[in-house]
Protein backbone atom coordinates (compact mmCIF):
# COMPACT_ATOMS: atom_id res chain seq x y z
CA UNK A 258 0.00 0.00 0.00
CA UNK A 259 1.16 3.54 -0.71
CA UNK A 260 0.30 6.74 1.15
CA UNK A 261 1.02 10.16 -0.37
CA UNK A 262 0.73 13.18 1.90
CA UNK A 263 0.42 16.79 0.75
CA UNK A 264 1.49 19.31 3.38
CA UNK A 265 3.10 22.71 3.78
CA UNK A 266 5.14 21.31 6.70
CA UNK A 267 6.86 18.15 5.41
CA UNK A 268 9.42 18.24 8.23
CA UNK A 269 6.68 17.46 10.78
CA UNK A 270 6.54 13.91 9.48
CA UNK A 271 10.24 13.29 9.98
CA UNK A 272 10.64 10.97 12.93
CA UNK A 273 7.02 9.98 13.31
CA UNK A 274 7.17 7.45 10.49
CA UNK A 275 10.68 6.27 11.36
CA UNK A 276 9.88 4.18 14.42
CA UNK A 277 8.15 0.98 15.42
CA UNK A 278 5.47 -0.69 13.36
CA UNK A 279 5.39 1.93 10.59
CA UNK A 280 9.14 1.76 10.10
CA UNK A 281 9.05 -2.05 10.02
CA UNK A 282 6.16 -2.02 7.51
CA UNK A 283 8.15 0.32 5.24
CA UNK A 284 11.28 -1.81 5.55
CA UNK A 285 9.23 -4.93 4.73
CA UNK A 286 7.84 -3.07 1.68
CA UNK A 287 4.26 -3.51 2.88
CA UNK A 288 3.97 0.25 2.94
CA UNK A 289 5.44 3.25 1.11
CA UNK A 290 4.97 6.82 2.33
CA UNK A 291 5.67 9.81 0.07
CA UNK A 292 5.55 13.27 1.62
CA UNK A 293 5.01 16.17 -0.82
CA UNK A 294 5.70 19.81 -0.06
CA UNK A 295 2.78 21.82 -1.44
CA UNK A 296 5.11 24.75 -2.07
CA UNK A 297 6.85 22.67 -4.78
CA UNK A 298 3.64 23.02 -6.78
CA UNK A 299 3.46 26.82 -6.65
CA UNK A 300 4.38 28.91 -9.70
CA UNK A 301 5.14 32.29 -8.09
CA UNK A 302 8.38 33.64 -6.68
CA UNK A 303 7.16 33.58 -3.07
CA UNK A 304 5.67 30.06 -3.21
CA UNK A 305 2.33 31.32 -1.93
CA UNK A 306 -0.12 28.62 -0.85
CA UNK A 307 -2.79 30.81 0.78
CA UNK A 308 -4.81 33.94 0.10
CA UNK A 309 -7.57 36.05 1.65
CA UNK A 310 -11.12 34.67 1.54
CA UNK A 311 -13.58 36.03 -1.02
CA UNK A 312 -16.44 37.72 0.80
CA UNK A 313 -14.16 38.81 3.65
CA UNK A 314 -13.85 37.31 7.09
CA UNK A 315 -11.08 36.08 9.30
CA UNK A 316 -8.12 33.93 8.31
CA UNK A 317 -6.61 32.72 5.08
CA UNK A 318 -7.66 30.00 2.64
CA UNK A 319 -5.41 27.52 0.81
CA UNK A 320 -5.30 28.46 -2.87
CA UNK A 321 -6.67 26.03 -5.46
CA UNK A 322 -3.85 26.13 -8.06
CA UNK A 323 -1.05 24.43 -6.07
CA UNK A 324 -3.48 21.81 -4.76
CA UNK A 325 -4.90 21.02 -8.21
CA UNK A 326 -1.37 20.71 -9.61
CA UNK A 327 -0.13 18.55 -6.72
CA UNK A 328 -3.12 16.17 -6.68
CA UNK A 329 -3.09 15.76 -10.47
CA UNK A 330 0.67 15.16 -10.58
CA UNK A 331 0.57 12.59 -7.77
CA UNK A 332 -2.44 10.66 -9.08
CA UNK A 333 -1.88 10.85 -12.85
CA UNK A 334 -0.35 7.35 -13.01
CA UNK A 335 -2.85 5.99 -10.44
CA UNK A 336 -6.35 7.34 -11.17
CA UNK A 337 -7.88 4.85 -8.69
CA UNK A 338 -6.19 6.71 -5.80
CA UNK A 339 -8.51 7.57 -2.92
CA UNK A 340 -8.08 11.31 -2.40
CA UNK A 341 -8.73 12.13 1.25
CA UNK A 342 -9.01 15.59 2.76
CA UNK A 343 -8.43 15.68 6.51
CA UNK A 344 -11.16 17.96 7.81
CA UNK A 345 -13.14 18.46 11.02
CA UNK A 346 -16.21 18.43 8.75
CA UNK A 347 -15.51 14.93 7.45
CA UNK A 348 -16.82 11.45 8.21
CA UNK A 349 -15.58 10.35 11.62
CA UNK A 350 -12.49 8.16 11.26
CA UNK A 351 -12.87 4.88 13.16
CA UNK A 352 -11.66 1.27 13.10
CA UNK A 353 -14.06 0.06 10.33
CA UNK A 354 -12.99 3.02 8.20
CA UNK A 355 -9.32 2.21 8.89
CA UNK A 356 -10.03 -1.35 7.72
CA UNK A 357 -11.71 0.04 4.56
CA UNK A 358 -8.67 2.19 3.77
CA UNK A 359 -6.33 -0.74 4.38
CA UNK A 360 -7.92 -2.39 1.30
CA UNK A 361 -6.82 0.48 -0.96
CA UNK A 362 -3.59 0.39 -2.94
CA UNK A 363 -3.12 4.14 -2.99
CA UNK A 364 -4.39 6.81 -0.58
CA UNK A 365 -3.53 10.48 -0.90
CA UNK A 366 -3.93 12.55 2.28
CA UNK A 367 -4.31 16.32 2.00
CA UNK A 368 -3.41 18.31 5.10
CA UNK A 369 -5.29 21.58 5.35
CA UNK A 370 -4.08 24.65 7.25
CA UNK A 371 -5.51 28.12 7.96
CA UNK A 372 -9.32 28.24 7.51
CA UNK A 373 -9.15 25.24 5.20
CA UNK A 374 -8.85 24.74 1.45
CA UNK A 375 -10.64 26.31 -1.52
CA UNK A 376 -13.96 24.45 -1.91
CA UNK A 377 -13.37 23.87 -5.65
CA UNK A 378 -10.65 21.39 -4.72
CA UNK A 379 -13.07 19.53 -2.43
CA UNK A 380 -15.83 19.46 -5.03
CA UNK A 381 -13.69 18.34 -7.95
CA UNK A 382 -10.79 16.25 -6.68
CA UNK A 383 -11.52 14.97 -3.18
CA UNK A 384 -13.23 11.59 -2.81
CA UNK A 385 -13.47 11.46 1.01
CA UNK A 386 -13.35 13.99 3.85
CA UNK A 387 -12.19 12.42 7.12
CA UNK A 388 -12.25 13.83 10.63
CA UNK A 389 -10.37 12.35 13.58
CA UNK A 390 -12.82 13.83 16.08
CA UNK A 391 -15.21 16.64 16.88
CA UNK A 392 -12.61 19.27 17.69
CA UNK A 393 -10.59 21.66 15.55
CA UNK A 394 -6.83 21.28 15.17
CA UNK A 395 -4.48 23.76 13.52
CA UNK A 396 -3.65 21.49 10.61
CA UNK A 397 -4.24 18.14 8.97
CA UNK A 398 -0.75 16.79 9.68
CA UNK A 399 -1.54 15.14 13.03
CA UNK A 400 -4.77 13.63 11.63
CA UNK A 401 -2.75 12.29 8.65
CA UNK A 402 -0.34 10.62 11.08
CA UNK A 403 -3.30 9.10 12.94
CA UNK A 404 -4.75 7.68 9.73
CA UNK A 405 -1.42 6.25 8.51
CA UNK A 406 -0.75 4.63 11.89
CA UNK A 407 -4.22 3.09 12.31
CA UNK A 408 -4.27 1.76 8.74
CA UNK A 409 -0.72 0.38 8.87
CA UNK A 410 -1.59 -1.80 11.88
CA UNK A 411 -4.21 -3.49 9.71
CA UNK A 412 -1.94 -4.32 6.77
CA UNK A 413 -1.39 -8.08 6.66
CA UNK A 414 2.05 -8.83 8.11
CA UNK A 415 2.56 -5.38 9.67
CA UNK A 416 2.17 -6.59 13.24
CA UNK A 417 4.43 -9.26 14.69
CA UNK A 418 1.44 -11.33 15.71
CA UNK A 419 -1.54 -11.32 13.34
CA UNK A 420 -3.96 -11.71 16.23
CA UNK A 421 -3.05 -8.51 17.96
CA UNK A 422 -5.01 -6.29 15.54
CA UNK A 423 -8.04 -8.61 15.71
CA UNK A 424 -8.18 -8.42 19.51
CA UNK A 425 -7.61 -4.64 19.65
CA UNK A 426 -10.41 -2.40 20.89
CA UNK A 427 -13.21 -1.79 18.32
CA UNK A 428 -12.21 -4.70 16.03
CA UNK A 429 -14.85 -6.95 17.58
CA UNK A 430 -17.12 -4.01 18.39
CA UNK A 431 -15.99 -4.02 22.05
CA UNK A 432 -13.03 -2.55 23.91
CA UNK A 433 -9.98 -4.71 24.52
CA UNK A 434 -9.73 -6.84 27.69
CA UNK A 435 -7.20 -5.92 30.44
CA UNK A 436 -3.60 -7.06 30.03
CA UNK A 437 -1.08 -8.11 32.71
CA UNK A 438 2.56 -9.17 32.60
CA UNK A 439 5.25 -10.28 35.07
CA UNK A 440 5.68 -10.05 38.02
CA UNK A 441 2.62 -12.00 39.15
CA UNK A 442 2.50 -9.79 42.24
CA UNK A 443 3.77 -6.22 42.48
CA UNK A 444 3.55 -4.09 45.65
CA UNK A 445 0.99 -6.51 47.00
CA UNK A 446 -1.08 -6.25 43.80
CA UNK A 447 -1.70 -9.72 42.33
CA UNK A 448 -2.72 -10.40 38.74
CA UNK A 449 -6.09 -12.20 38.40
CA UNK A 450 -5.54 -15.84 39.33
CA UNK A 451 -7.35 -17.20 36.28
CA UNK A 452 -4.56 -15.88 34.04
CA UNK A 453 -2.05 -18.13 35.82
CA UNK A 454 -4.29 -21.20 35.63
CA UNK A 455 -3.31 -22.37 32.15
CA UNK A 456 -7.01 -23.05 31.34
CA UNK A 457 -7.27 -21.47 27.91
CA UNK A 458 -11.04 -21.78 27.54
CA UNK A 459 -11.64 -20.27 30.99
CA UNK A 460 -9.15 -17.46 30.27
CA UNK A 461 -10.88 -16.72 26.96
CA UNK A 462 -14.28 -16.54 28.74
CA UNK A 463 -12.85 -14.28 31.46
CA UNK A 464 -11.38 -11.96 28.80
CA UNK A 465 -14.70 -11.74 26.96
CA UNK A 466 -16.47 -10.87 30.22
CA UNK A 467 -13.87 -8.22 31.09
CA UNK A 468 -14.08 -6.73 27.59
CA UNK A 469 -17.85 -6.47 27.92
CA UNK A 470 -17.63 -4.98 31.46
CA UNK A 471 -15.09 -2.37 30.33
CA UNK A 472 -17.16 -1.48 27.26
CA UNK A 473 -20.34 -1.10 29.30
CA UNK A 474 -18.48 1.07 31.81
CA UNK A 475 -16.51 3.29 29.40
CA UNK A 476 -18.29 3.12 26.04
CA UNK A 477 -21.88 1.87 26.48
CA UNK A 478 -22.69 3.42 23.09
CA UNK A 479 -20.65 0.65 21.39
CA UNK A 480 -22.84 -2.07 22.90
CA UNK A 481 -25.95 -0.13 21.92
CA UNK A 482 -24.67 0.24 18.36
CA UNK A 483 -24.10 -3.52 18.16
CA UNK A 484 -27.62 -4.22 19.42
CA UNK A 485 -29.05 -1.81 16.87
CA UNK A 486 -27.07 -3.50 14.11
CA UNK A 487 -28.26 -6.95 15.24
CA UNK A 488 -31.84 -5.69 15.34
CA UNK A 489 -31.47 -4.29 11.82
CA UNK A 490 -30.08 -7.61 10.56
CA UNK A 491 -32.98 -9.53 12.13
CA UNK A 492 -35.52 -7.11 10.66
CA UNK A 493 -33.89 -7.43 7.23
CA UNK A 494 -33.95 -11.25 7.46
CA UNK A 495 -37.66 -11.08 8.36
CA UNK A 496 -38.37 -8.86 5.33
CA UNK A 497 -36.40 -11.18 3.03
CA UNK A 498 -38.41 -14.17 4.30
CA UNK A 499 -41.72 -12.44 3.45
CA UNK A 500 -40.65 -11.84 -0.18
Ligand code: SAM
Pocket residue numbers: 342343344345346367368369370371372373374387388389390391392393394395396397398400
Ligand atom coordinates in the same frame (compact mmCIF):
# COMPACT_ATOMS: atom_id res chain seq x y z
N1 SAM B 1 -12.34 26.41 9.39
C1 SAM B 1 -12.33 24.98 9.48
C2 SAM B 1 -13.63 24.50 10.08
O1 SAM B 1 -14.12 25.12 11.02
O2 SAM B 1 -14.17 23.46 9.64
C3 SAM B 1 -11.19 24.48 10.35
C4 SAM B 1 -9.86 24.62 9.71
S1 SAM B 1 -8.56 23.93 10.71
C5 SAM B 1 -8.03 25.31 11.64
C6 SAM B 1 -7.23 23.72 9.57
C7 SAM B 1 -7.06 22.32 9.02
O3 SAM B 1 -6.78 21.41 10.08
C8 SAM B 1 -8.24 21.72 8.30
O4 SAM B 1 -8.32 22.15 6.97
C9 SAM B 1 -7.97 20.24 8.40
O5 SAM B 1 -7.10 19.80 7.38
C10 SAM B 1 -7.24 20.12 9.74
N2 SAM B 1 -8.11 19.65 10.84
C11 SAM B 1 -8.50 20.37 11.91
N3 SAM B 1 -9.25 19.64 12.74
C12 SAM B 1 -9.35 18.40 12.20
C13 SAM B 1 -10.01 17.20 12.57
N4 SAM B 1 -10.74 17.12 13.68
N5 SAM B 1 -9.90 16.12 11.77
C14 SAM B 1 -9.18 16.18 10.62
N6 SAM B 1 -8.55 17.31 10.21
C15 SAM B 1 -8.62 18.40 10.97
